[in-house]
Amino acid sequence: MIEMQEVFKKYPNGVTAVNGIDVRINQGEFVYVVGPSGAGKSTFIKMMYREEVPTLGTIMVNGVNIAKIKPKKIPLFRRNLGVVFQDFKLLPTLTVYENIAFALEVIEAQPKFIKKRVMEVLDLVNLKHKARMLPTELSGGEQQRVSIARSIVNSPKVVIADEPTGNLDPETSWEIMNIFDEINTRGTTVVMATHNKEIVNTIKHRVIAIESGKIVRDEQRGEYGYES
Amino acid sequence: MMSRGVNTGMKARTLTRHARESLKSISRNGWMTFASVSAVTVTLILVGVFFVIMMNLNRVAQTIEGDVEIRVHIDVAANKQDQENLKKQIETLSEVKSITFSSKKQELNNLIKSLGTEGKAFKLFEQDNPLNDVYVVKTKNPTDTMKAASKIEKMNYVSKVMYGQGQVEKLFKFIKASRNVGFVLIIGLLFTAVFLISNTIKITIIARRREIKIMRLVGATNNFIRWPFLLEGLWLGILGAILPIILITIAYSNAYDYLAPKLKGNFIQILPVDPFMYQISGILILMGAVIGVFGSVMSVRKFLKF
Numbered sequence: 001m002i003e004m005q006e007v008f009k010k011y012p013n014g015v016t017a018v019n020g021i022d023v024r025i026n027q028g029e030f031v032y033v034v035g036p037s038g039a040g041k042s043t044f045i046k047m048m049y050r051e052e053v054p055t056l057g058t059i060m061v062n063g064v065n066i067a068k069i070k071p072k073k074i075p076l077f078r079r080n081l082g083v084v085f086q087d088f089k090l091l092p093t094l095t096v097y098e099n100i101a102f103a104l105e106v107i108e109a110q111p112k113f114i115k116k117r118v119m120e121v122l123d124l125v126n127l128k129h130k131a132r133m134l135p136t137e138l139s140g141g142e143q144q145r146v147s148i149a150r151s152i153v154n155s156p157k158v159v160i161a162d163e164p165t166g167n168l169d170p171e172t173s174w175e176i177m178n179i180f181d182e183i184n185t186r187g188t189t190v191v192m193a194t195h196n197k198e199i200v201n202t203i204k205h206r207v208i209a210i211e212s213g214k215i216v217r218d219e220q221r222g223e224y225g226y227e228s
Numbered sequence: 229m230m231s232r233g234v235n236t237g238m239k240a241r242t243l244t245r246h247a248r249e250s251l252k253s254i255s256r257n258g259w260m261t262f263a264s265v266s267a268v269t270v271t272l273i274l275v276g277v278f279f280v281i282m283m284n285l286n287r288v289a290q291t292i293e294g295d296v297e298i299r300v301h302i303d304v305a306a307n308k309q310d311q312e313n314l315k316k317q318i319e320t321l322s323e324v325k326s327i328t329f330s331s332k333k334q335e336l337n338n339l340i341k342s343l344g345t346e347g348k349a350f351k352l353f354e355q356d357n358p359l360n361d362v363y364v365v366k367t368k369n370p371t372d373t374m375k376a377a378s379k380i381e382k383m384n385y386v387s388k389v390m391y392g393q394g395q396v397e398k399l400f401k402f403i404k405a406s407r408n409v410g411f412v413l414i415i416g417l418l419f420t421a422v423f424l425i426s427n428t429i430k431i432t433i434i435a436r437r438r439e440i441k442i443m444r445l446v447g448a449t450n451n452f453i454r455w456p457f458l459l460e461g462l463w464l465g466i467l468g469a470i471l472p473i474i475l476i477t478i479a480y481s482n483a484y485d486y487l488a489p490k491l492k493g494n495f496i497q498i499l500p501v502d503p504f505m506y507q508i509s510g511i512l513i514l515m516g517a518v519i520g521v522f523g524s525v526m527s528v529r530k531f532l533k534f
């Protein structure tokens with residue numbers, strides 16, 4: 001569960017990117033975050049995984065107030081959520097398998113468990129047969145599938161995605177959306193910032209619209225609501 | 229039982245991983261690795277030479293220290309009672325450790341003995357001894373010699389006070405001065421070496437920024453991220469210590485083989501190669517390691533802030 005109360009974020013350069021947000025996202029929900037460019041969507045999302053710290057307010061994620069969390073506890077907190085980016089953020093020198101295993105190795109999981117779990121998530125994103133390839137040998141959609149696989153390899157309660165289809169063609173975007181839907185069906189909360197009108201209007205979920213750092217609309221099974 | 233076995237296995241595996249990562253960047257950083265290892269090498273050669281000289285000088289100083297004494301020549305006019313009073317006065321000085329009486333007859337015998345065959349000529353003086361009775365005074369601390377001597381000089385029935393004639397003081401001054409110069413030089417060099425290492429590590433970190441970012445996103449602890457960089461610094465420092473150890477050991481062994489026979493019978497000795505070179509090697513490796521780890525701590529710190 002994610003709950004924000006009276007959250008403000010003012011960057012050191014004086015820009016107020018989030019200007020008083022109250023929101024509650026329950027376990028298992030699927031939420032689209034929409035809004036014009038520069039509205040504060042990425043800032044809103046970054047505060048959920050403690051990439052940015054709010055200037056004011058409380059943010060409860062999985063029972064922890066991450067506005068006040070001690071730096072030492074951040075790593076453990078992050079093991080309970082997955083993050084997916086527009087630019088995939090894969091390591092170019094590691095194979096598909098290694099990229100995913102990496103996320104478990106650096107938290108010192110057992111080798112046996114790593115093997116089993118990596119194969120599981122590779123299966124989920126349908127890339128078992130490309131496990132030994134390098135990211136550069138894959139299409140954009142396949143790379144994003146690897147990055148999604150990496151984000152869920154820890155079995156997180158929440159997956160946060162910032163424009164995961166931003167770099168992909170429409171057809172590939174649908175594949176990626178289906179994977180997120182599948183992850184959500186298995187009980188994981190998904191929060192996704194997106195500019196993809198067609199997807200938001202087709203695969204219906206809760207829509208939170210942000211403009212100038214404020215929530216201007218919050219609807220279950222909402223519409224995208226902007227001209228794309 | 230079960231979980232204990234699992235835990236130790238995990239640690240060894242993690243350590244292997246960190247070691248592998250650190251060696252990878254050492255070979256990848258090429259010229260920067262070379263530059264920082266060279267900086268450590270130059271620093272440690274100078275540190276090593278400095279230590280070798282200082283420790284030998286200290287040893288000489290210690291040998292001499294044990295030998296420093298003040299010879300108080302007693303005025304011929306002094307009678308037994310006056311001599312006793314003088315002795316008591318000297319004994320009350322806080323610097324004084326011991327005082328022994330040496331009669332003029334003993335003094336003459338010592339002189340004759342020390343001069344060997346030529347000394348026989350002095351036998352003539354046995355009838356009419358021109359020497360004085362002497363108090364031989366030792367101080368608790370060799371650096372107090374001068375202070376004690378000047379106090380004794382002012383006492384009654386003291387005709388003359390003799391001590392190391394400034395040799396000891398000169399040696400101590402020299403040791404002190406070279407120690408200070410050496411320290412300044414070495415501290416400057418240490419900073420340079422630390423700076424170069426921290427720069428090398430910074431390059432590694434920048435090359436791995438992406439990797440570190442992902443590690444932090446998926447919940448790796450700072451310690452886990454830090455380890456490979458600390459090890460890299462450690463290797464750079466230890467690599468930098470190898471050449472200094474080899475060079476200094478060879479040079480010192482040769483110097484020792486050359487000097488030791490010449491100093492035979494002399495009370496001044498230089499430190500034997502074994503164990504001295506083992507101690508110096510230990511010091512140099514330790515210093516290299518400290519320089520390296522310190523350098524990497526400096527550059528890692530700011531990358532791991534949340």
Ligand SMILES: Nc1ncnc2c1ncn2[C@@H]1O[C@H](COP(=O)(O)OP(=O)(O)OP(=O)(O)O)[C@@H](O)[C@H]1O
Pocket residue numbers: 011012013015016017035036037038039040041042043044
């Ligand atoms: N690190 C930063 N430092 C300073 N200002 C920032 C920073 N990140 C974002 N901003 C500013 O905060 C505001 C909101 O930016 P944010 O990235 O959250 O918008 P967004 O809704 O994600 O936009 P887009 O749809 O283009 O991704 C913008 O005015 C932006 O310039």
Ligand SMILES: [Mg+2]
Pocket residue numbers: 041042043162193
């Ligand atoms: Mg954005």
